[in-house]
Amino acid sequence: MRTIVEHCAVIATMDDAGTEIADGSIVIEDGVITWVGAGPPPATGEPDERVDGRGAVALPGLVNTHHHLCQTLTKAWAQEGDIFSWLQELYPVWCGIDAEWVRAAASAGLAQLLLSGCTMSTDHHYAFPAGSAGLIEAEIEAAAALGIRFHPNRGSMDLGTHNGGLPPRELCEDRDHVLAETEALASKYHDPGPGSLLRIAVGPCYPLTNTPELMRESAELARRHGLLLHTHLAEGRDEESFMLEKFGLRPLDLLDSYGFLGDDAWLAHCVQLSDADIGLLARTNTGVATCPSSNLRLGSGIAPVRTMLDRGVRVGLGVDGAASNDSGNLMAEARQLLLTQRAGGVDRALTAREALRVATRGGAEVLGRGAELGSLEAGKRGDVALFSMETLEMAGAEADPVAGLLFGGSQRATDVLVEGRPVVRNGALVKVDEGAIVREARRIGTRLARAD
Ligand SMILES: [Zn+2]
Structure with a gap:
């Protein structure tokens, strides 16, 4: 399975040198990052998943x-x-x-x-x-x-x-x-x-x-x-x-x-x-x-x-x-x-x-996974989080969008990948219905509150 995350406004790789890549893209094949760099990724045919990173900051998960x-x-x-x-x-x-x-x-x-x-x-x-x-x-x-x-x-x-x-x-x-x-x-x-x-x-x-x-x-x-x-x-x-x-x-x-x-x-x-x-x-x-x-x-x-x-x-x-x-x-x-x-x-x-x-x-x-996870580099696993700059929290943080994530208080990711597979897309869970999770948690939470 091949996933391409393309044209992120900036990728904060968290590698040893603290490299940050403007207009950055990431290629993930069978769960492993095979390429990270500026501009479009190398032409390797149509991917199974394509994530549009425009207007977003990409971080390691x-x-x-x-x-x-x-x-x-x-x-x-x-x-x-x-x-x-x-x-x-x-x-x-x-x-x-x-x-x-x-x-x-x-x-x-x-x-x-x-x-x-x-x-x-x-x-x-x-x-x-x-x-x-x-x-x-x-x-x-x-x-x-x-x-x-x-x-x-x-x-x-x-x-x-x-x-x-x-x-x-x-x-x-x-x-x-x-x-x-x-x-x-x-x-x-x-x-x-x-x-x-x-x-x-x-x-x-x-x-x-x-x-x-x-x-x-x-x-x-x-x-x-x-x-x-x-x-x-x-x-x-x-x-x-x-x-x-x-x-x-x-x-x-x-x-x-x-x-x-x-x-x-x-x-x-x-x-x-x-x-x-x-x-x-x-x-x-x-x-x-x-x-x-x-x-x-x-x-x-x-x-x-x-x-x-x-x-x-x-x-x-x-x-x-x-x-x-x-x-x-x-x-x-x-x-x-x-x-x-x-x-x-x-x-x-x-x-x-x-x-x-x-x-x-x-x-x-x-957690003993430093060799595999924690940074966006070729050879590491494809766990990525994207945060949009086109939000109220991030508007005005154009001087430094990476630091702006924390100073501005960005709290909700737009896209999240685990092993190159989307688990959050456009700010919503991919595999499970958020509303159903909330209803079940509230059903039991209400029972506990009444029991007190
Ligand atoms: Zn504790």
Whole structure:
């Protein structure tokens, strides 16, 4: 299959040199970019798909490195809480999660991501109420139906109020069951091959919701099977004192003691870090998913992204769950990253291009796909997002349309390709009806709101 994206106003390739190409075109053959350059593409006959890029900025597909898709049905709950009180208010609601809920929530959350130019997302699903089944399978089906590249985590919790942790017992699982299910999911679904659309990761939720045994054994399982490893860390302001009291170690040192850090691991948030912590992340090449909107919503603070990048830490962008974002638009999140890093002054902030790089190439590197994704270069996979300049947001940003995407607040992609296949066309989903997704999400969301 051959796809041609032609005559983009500008292509921001995100290659090592930061090349930007005016009047740029891209040729994608069987999922792989074979040519990127200025002007019309080389004559190779009529393509199977032709995308008109005139008046649009082309970016590599954005990559979302942290989410809890199930929370898409619990927006605007627990509005005044910090991370710990927010969790306590929402845990009882999440005790009702089932496959129908997850399918509807994942469809809505992943559709919003796709429409914001995101072509690859992870999900960190850790709430498995007793008796629930088929939850990860439901979100895998939703992702496949939409056409997005998907890296779900098999999450877990086994440290509840009954044994000294945070969540209710109904959301805690047996350790052996978690490990067996994770292995079963990986053997059924994980595709390590080139151009993979589906990879499974291992995601114990958090050191205050998981026993040291499950944290350690999750890391061992991930490495035994060549899977990536994910958890939350250094988010709320009270986390350090809780972990010192319970385990006698600061958060990152605790995780290090579990053998968790490494170039196959990435951590959500990393807001509350010491200088030594940043050094440890860099030394171990551990990745970070920064989630600026969620960190503001819960009053956690602003992650030191500028410093982490300067010291060589791999950083990707995440929207986080929609109970704390409470949106899931990755382009809007890139703008949030740009602006939050300026809270301490503009002299050591990110540029718009640096924020876009974190949202594209940074994310691809954090999810272990840096060799294949994250930039528009010959040999990489054909994941592309186009944003029209002919919109109210972009009108007037002609001086620098690439930076204008963030400064102007462009939020909806006009065309999105995954493996060279259109999944968004003219601002609409290609494979699934957006209205049907909204109706189903609202049907269950209404039931949850009434049950409260
Ligand atoms: Zn999270």
